[in-house]
Amino acid sequence: MDAFSGSHANDDRHGFLGREVLELGTLLFAAGAAHLLVVSLGHSDSGVRALIVLGSLLLAFSALHRWRRHRRRSPVNTTTAPFPDHTRSPVEDRLWSVRVTVADVPGGLAALTGRFAALGVDIRLMQVHPDGTDAVDEFFVTVPPNVDEADLRRAVRDAGGRRAVVRTADVHELSDTTSRTLTLVDALVTGATTLERCLIALAAAHEVRHVGPRQIQRSVEGAGPGTSGPREELSGTVMTLPAPGGGSLTVHRAGLPFTPVEFARCRALAQVARSLAEAPLGR
Numbered sequence: 001m002d003a004f005s006g007s008h009a010n011d012d013r014h015g016f017l018g019r020e021v022l023e024l025g026t027l028l029f030a031a032g033a034a035h036l037l038v039v040s041l042g043h044s045d046s047g048v049r050a051l052i053v054l055g056s057l058l059l060a061f062s063a064l065h066r067w068r069r070h071r072r073r074s075p076v077n078t079t080t081a082p083f084p085d086h087t088r089s090p091v092e093d094r095l096w097s098v099r100v101t102v103a104d105v106p107g108g109l110a111a112l113t114g115r116f117a118a119l120g121v122d123i124r125l126m127q128v129h130p131d132g133t134d135a136v137d138e139f140f141v142t143v144p145p146n147v148d149e150a151d152l153r154r155a156v157r158d159a160g161g162r163r164a165v166v167r168t169a170d171v172h173e174l175s176d177t178t179s180r181t182l183t184l185v186d187a188l189v190t191g192a193t194t195l196e197r198c199l200i201a202l203a204a205a206h207e208v209r210h211v212g213p214r215q216i217q218r219s220v221e222g223a224g225p226g227t228s229g230p231r232e233e234l235s236g237t238v239m240t241l242p243a244p245g246g247g248s249l250t251v252h253r254a255g256l257p258f259t260p261v262e263f264a265r266c267r268a269l270a271q272v273a274r275s276l277a278e279a280p281l282g283r
Contacts, residue, residue, distance in 0.1 A: 095124070096141050097169040098152055099256065100161035104135040108160065112137070115155035120144045125174050129259035136259050140169055165256045173204075181265065188273055195244060195273040202269060203239075203262050205253045213246040234263045241270040244277035 102108045116123060122142045129136040143152070149166050156164040175183075184202055187193040196208040231248075233240040236257045243249045251258075251266065 094143055094145070095169045095171060095174075096143060096149075096152060097138060097165075097167050097173065098141060098156065099136060099138040099165040100156045101134050101136050101163045102159075102161050104130070108135075109137065112156065112159040112161060115159045116141065119147050119151060119155060121147065121152075121155075125176070127177060129261045140174055177265070181269070184269065185272055188269075188276060195270060196249065198269055198273075199241075199249065199251050199266055203251060203253065203258065203266055204256075205251045207252045209250045209252070210243055211248045211250065215247075232267055234258060234260070239263055239266060241266060242274065244270075244273045 100112070102112060113123065116139075120143070123139055124142060125140040127138045129138070141152075152166050153164055156166075181202060184193070184198040188195065188198060196210070199205055199208050231240065232242065237253050237255070239251045239258050241249045241251065249270070
C-alpha cells in the first residue's frame with residue numbers, strides 16, 4: 001500500500017513538471033509568433049489595419065463564446081419563476097388577542113405555540129394568569145393576511161385549549177402590564193384621568209358603573225340584618241370594588257371572565273385612588 005502511494009506521488013510530480021515545461025514552451029512559441037507577426041505587418045498601413053481587424057474579431061468571438069456559455073449554465077425558467085406581480089398592494093399583518101385556558105401541565109403551552117408557528121403567527125407579547133389547576137394565557141400576536149379568526153380558534157382547539165376568546169387588538173396593548181399600570185397610577189395622581197377610565201384600560205372592560213352610597217344603603221336595609229356595605233367581589237365577568245368617596249364600582253366585561261390576577265390588579269388600583277381621595281388637600 002505504501003509502495004503504491006509513493007509511486008503514485010512520483011508519477012504526479014513528473015506529470016506536473018512535464019505540464020510546466022509544455023506550458024512554458026507554448027508561451028515562448030506564442031510570444032515569438034506574435035512578435036514575428038507584428039514586425040512583419042506593423043511596418044505598413046495595411047498590416048496595421050489587418051492587426052486591428054484580427055484583434056477585433058478575436059475579441060468579438062471571445063465575447064460571443066462567453067455569453068453563450070453563461071446562457072447554457074443559467075437558463076430562464078418561466079414556469080417556476082414568473083415575473084412578480086407589482087399590481088398587488090401589500091397587506092400588513094394584523095394584531096390579534098388570543099386568550100385561552102390551558103391545563104397547567106408540562107407541554108401544554110408548547111403544543112399551542114407549535115400550532116401558532118405552523119400558521120406563521122408571530123407572538124409579540126404573552127401574559128399568564130394562574131387559575132388553580134389551569135392557566136389562562138393571553139397572546140398578542142400578528143398573523144399573515146391569509147390567517148383569520150377561524151384559523152386561530154382551530155389552532156387553539158387542536159392544541160387542547162378551552163374557552164378561547166379571539167379579538168382584534170390595538171398596538172397600545174403591546175406594552176407590558178407593569179408599565180401600563182404605572183402609567184395609569186401616574187395619571188390618577190396627576191388628575192389626568194379617572195379611576196373608571198383606568199379600570200377599563202387595565203382590565204379591557206366594557207363598562208364601569210358607579211353605585212352611590214345611598215343606593216347601597218337602601219339595598220343593605222332591604223336585604224335585612226347581617227348585610228354589610230360595599231365589598232370587593234369577583235363573579236365571572238363582573239367585579240365589584242369600593243369607590244373613592246363612597247359607593248361601589250361595578251366593572252363588567254362581556255364574554256370574558258376576569259381572572260384572580262386581573263382582580264388583584266384592579267383592587268390595587270382602586271386602593272390607590274381611595275388613598276388619593278382621603279389624603280389631605282395640602283399633600
